[in-house]
Amino acid sequence: MVNVNIGIDMGGTRIKMGLVDEEGNLRKMQSFEARSGRSMDNVLKDLSVPVNELCSDKEYRVGGIGIAFPGIVDPGKKKVLSDYVKYPGAGQTDFGAWGKENWALPVALENDARAALLGEWQYGxxxxxxxxxxxxxxxxxxxxxxxxxxxxxxxxxxxxxxxxxxxxxxxxxxxxxxxxxxxxxxxxxxxxxxxxxxxxxxxxxxxxxxxxxxxxxxxxxxxxxxxxxxxxxxxxxxxxxxxxxxxxxxxxxxxxxxxxxxxxxxxxxxxxxxxxxxxxxxxxxxxxxxxxAGKKETAGILGTSYILNNERKKNNI
Amino acid sequence: MVNVNIGIDMGGTRIKMGLVDEEGNLRKMQSFEARSGRSMDNVLKDLSVPVNELCSDKEYRVGGIGIAFPGIVDPGKKKVLSDYVKYPGAGQTDFGAWGKENWALPVALENDARAALLGEWQYGxxxxxxxxxxxxxxxxxxxxxxxxxxxxxxxxxxxxxxxxxxxxxxxxxxxxxxxxxxxxxxxxxxxxxxxxxxxxxxxxxxxxxxxxxxxxxxxxxxxxxxxxxxxxxxxxxxxxxxxxxxxxxxxxxxxxxxxxxxxxxxxxxxxxxxxxxxxxxxxxxxxxxxxxAGKKETAGILGTSYILNNERKKNNI
The missing domain is CATH 3.30.420.40 (ATPase, nucleotide binding domain)
Structure with missing residues (x-):
């Protein structure tokens, strides 16, 4: 089994989801339309289906879920601080609970530009x-x-x-x-x-x-x-x-x-x-x-995976 | 004897010089006109006179000279990197040598806004x-x-x-x-x-x-x-x-x-x-x-003194 993270980049028009191994290689990638107007909680419900599939894939051991969000984010509290018209209610969403209650997985939430920067820094x-x-x-x-x-x-x-x-x-x-x-x-x-x-x-x-x-x-x-x-x-x-x-x-x-x-x-x-x-x-x-950018389509996904790996390392020390 | 530093704030119109003790109290202060057109080296020669006086004052033990300069500065190399019309030739001036050769004193050189910020941070x-x-x-x-x-x-x-x-x-x-x-x-x-x-x-x-x-x-x-x-x-x-x-x-x-x-x-x-x-x-x-700013006239002087105290501490450790 390969250790991986799931990275989700919530774009304005498309949501991208990727499986990233510990070396930063993208193992799988899919994308969905960001259907305007659906609340953040409903979007997460939709995303639970492909996350379920990835988590039950015997080839991989999923260690966490990273989310790159197009707005101001408190990564410590895993909270969205700014409104974003495409994902109404994001400010009230408990992203940590979503990962924990469904799959007992840690969630990393970061602003999308910061996540992309981390992806480019580490792998691009x-x-x-x-x-x-x-x-x-x-x-x-x-x-x-x-x-x-x-x-x-x-x-x-x-x-x-x-x-x-x-x-x-x-x-x-x-x-x-x-x-x-x-x-x-x-x-x-x-x-x-x-x-x-x-x-x-x-x-x-x-x-x-x-x-x-x-x-x-x-x-x-x-x-x-x-x-x-x-x-x-x-x-x-x-x-x-x-x-x-x-x-x-x-x-x-x-x-x-x-x-x-x-x-x-x-x-x-x-x-x-x-x-x-x-x-x-x-x-x-x-x-x-x-x-x-060297990782045009995937920097945000790679960046959130890097955050998860990093937090895991810190917790082990 | 009280341990002090000499701080010099090279303004566009006036040069201020102060004596600062280790607690950040200004013990003495004087100021001079920044006579336009004199080269930086000549300005330092002028400043040597009051520095000499301060260094021979029996009440104080001078530990270093701090200079706040209105331009881009490399504080490690103690070099001015940008031209400034009031002090021609500043880019070629060896500030460290000036302090060392005349009084065997260390010199700290910093941009004037950074020095003022340090002064306000520590004492203002x-x-x-x-x-x-x-x-x-x-x-x-x-x-x-x-x-x-x-x-x-x-x-x-x-x-x-x-x-x-x-x-x-x-x-x-x-x-x-x-x-x-x-x-x-x-x-x-x-x-x-x-x-x-x-x-x-x-x-x-x-x-x-x-x-x-x-x-x-x-x-x-x-x-x-x-x-x-x-x-x-x-x-x-x-x-x-x-x-x-x-x-x-x-x-x-x-x-x-x-x-x-x-x-x-x-x-x-x-x-x-x-x-x-x-x-x-x-x-x-x-x-x-x-x-x-709480230390309107003196923040730059206090800031360079803080740098000198800090460097001394670092070197002792």
Whole structure:
């Protein structure tokens, strides 16, 4: 029997579940749609079915369940502290009890960006580097920070997680978080449609009227000269670049890791980011690697498994 | 004989020198004009005279010299890493040799905001609080960060120090540092004259034509309704408030300490800052004390003395 953990990454659109061995190898992986509106407790009930299956597989000995959650998390109390529209009631959910009562298994709960950062640090492009900033571009903009091999958490578990909610436009539009000119409100998938519609040449754009525009199509049309797409692309890259310069100035890391769904278009994004960092940041030119996540789909799963292994080790000592 | 350290705070306009005993009490204090244009080595030569006097005072046994410098500093190598126009050549100065060759005394060199943060943490309003953000408003905007009782430094000794150079206006004016829309370029004493001159009603303002306007007069005239002063005051408070929200989102501290010369006008500043933090930040309302530095004039001096005491302790163990 192989010792494994179950890792669950609760995304905004999909929930991914993986089986990870002690060396960080992914042994199995499946994913489910995150059906909007179902309460967190009901989502866990749904997830109990595949967890049951994995736990009864004779090939594996499951040691724990790790959950990466897209919100502010108290990992000690295993509590979600912020509301997240996709999983209503998550703040009241007792994740620890779910694992304990159903399978007598320990549960690790962590913010998804922090979990992804741990996954990249242990098994991905962050290997060997104890001072990391991770930023994820997707439905929203997430971030996490590792300092001297320790996750930065802060008093309210917010530290490092709010790279998407640093203001880079103090006279700008209000973000849905209540802050003004947040990086996320200026450049993320949820804000994209609005920015397209406000682009100068929107009516003449191939994206005119698109119900759910995504950055991949923005980059594709921008490459062929669509001027609304060019405008939104350039402004988004400027916003992400400025946000990253602020994170660099805040933490002065050894490496920046960029992840999230939008980074599928890394060739359209990275050169622009590097140019902004080179021009605007205080760090010596060329001294800071800005790299793409190595475990794009699985970093969060791997990260929560690492937490479980780590806690087990600590308890044995 | 009382055991003391000499602490020197190299300000942009004045250099302060103090004698600090082991309990952090200031025994003596004097200050000198920072005469622009003299090289760092010549400034140290000037400072040797009062240091000599202090070292020959029979009442005290001087254990070391601490220097708080307004720039990026490598405290291990005792080297200044950034240029600072007031002290040309500081990057080439061997501060350690100055203390050793003249008085056989150890020298501690630290960034001035970090030194002030240590002073406030040990002897001022930061006492008993191991997670602190300090921001200083003056000629420029400085900052420093303490996490779990340790100064945040980063790979290039920049971490925590660049609160004044986080961008809050990504389409804004270029800062003299090369970045865009920095807090410091939007609201600090060096930038003040320019902002006044660009205020809507500048020609009708009592500050019209002022050669060296300062924030104290801006606040005073704003209180009497001078509209250019009101405009600059409101915009500056908004810039500082946004910058502080970004620092809170970056580090999620237990307390924010505000220092620097401009904070003499704290009554004109603090309420506005608190309102912005309340409205724009993610932290629970009312949960974060934003306080004024307790050792306004001496925190940097006390901080470098603390470093020296600490190093002595470490070496004895």
């Amino acid at each position: 492009t962050g290997k060997g580097c104890n001072n990391l900033v991770m930023i994820t571009l997707g439905t929203g903009v997430g971030s996490a920070v590792l300092i001297e091999g320790k996750l930065l958490r802060g008093k309210n578990f917010l530290a490092g997680n709010l790279g998407g909610h640093m203001s880079i436009d103090y006279n700008g539009p209000e973000c849905n978080c209540g802050n003004t000119g947040c990086v996320e409100s200026l450049a993320s998938t949820w804000a994209l449609k609005n920015h397209l519609e406000n682009a100068r040449d929107y009516t003449g754009s191939a994206l005119h009227g698109a119900e759910n525009p995504d950055y991949e199509s923005v980059f594709r049309y921008a490459r062929s000269g669509d001027s609304a797409a060019v405008e939104v692309r350039n402004r988004s890259i400027k916003a992400w670049g400025t946000g990253i310069v602020n994170l660099i100035h805040a933490y002065d890391p050894e490496k920046v890791i960029m992840g999230g769904g939008i980074m599928k278009s890394m060739d359209d994004i990275l050169p622009g980011i590097e140019k902004i960092v080179e021009k605007h940041s205080w760090i010596p030119p060329g001294s800071l690697p800005i790299v793409v | 309003t930061g006492k008993g609080c191991n997670n602190l953000v300090m921001i200083t408003l003056g000629t420029g905007v400085g900052s420093a960060v303490l996490i779990e009782g340790k100064l945040l430094r980063g790979k290039n000794f920049l971490a925590g120090n660049l609160g004044g150079h986080m961008s809050i206006d990504y389409n804004g004016p270029e800062c003299n540092c090369g970045n865009t829309g920095c807090v410091e370029s939007l609201a600090s004493t060096w930038a003040l004259k320019n902002h006044l001159e660009n205020a809507r009603d500048y020609t009708g303002s009592a500050l019209h034509g002022a050669e060296n306007p300062d924030y104290e007069s801006v606040f005073r005239y704003a209180r009497s309704g001078d509209s250019a002063a009101v405009e600059v005051r409101n915009r500056s408070i908004k810039a500082w408030g946004t910058g502080i929200v970004n620092l809170i989102h970056a580090y999620d501290p237990e307390k924010v300490i505000m220092g620097g010369g401009i904070m003499k006008s704290m009554d004109d500043i603090l309420p506005g800052i608190e309102k912005i933090v309340e409205k724009h930040s993610w932290i629970p309302p009312g949960s974060l004390p934003i306080v004024v």
